[in-house]
Amino acid sequence: ALCRGINNWLAAEWLDRDDRLRASIVVPPHSPDLAAEEIERLAGDRRFVQILLPAAAELLYGKSYYWPIWQAAEKHG
Numbered sequence: 001a002l003c004r005g006i007n008n009w010l011a012a013e014w015l016d017r018d019d020r021l022r023a024s025i026v027v028p029p030h031s032p033d034l035a036a037e038e039i040e041r042l043a044g045d046r047r048f049v050q051i052l053l054p055a056a057a058e059l060l061y062g063k064s065y066y067w068p069i070w071q072a073a074e075k076h077g
Helices: 002-013 032-042 064-075
Strands: 023-026 048-052
Touching: 002 023, 002 032, 023 032, 032 048, 032 064
Parallel strands: 023 048
Antiparallel strands: none
């Protein structure tokens, strides 16, 4: 819910004000399925150009636990 709120705020307070601005989709790395849902929700909005994850996580990002995030990202380019 926090990530969804941040993304909605970014769109409303920044992206809607200037067509030149771009943003990152903020996702919860501790919940890959919810992260994938958030990517799916915003992937059609071309103002969001990448996914924002913390530099470090409890598990290595190559673990299959995170695959839903990578699959959603790959699906939407």
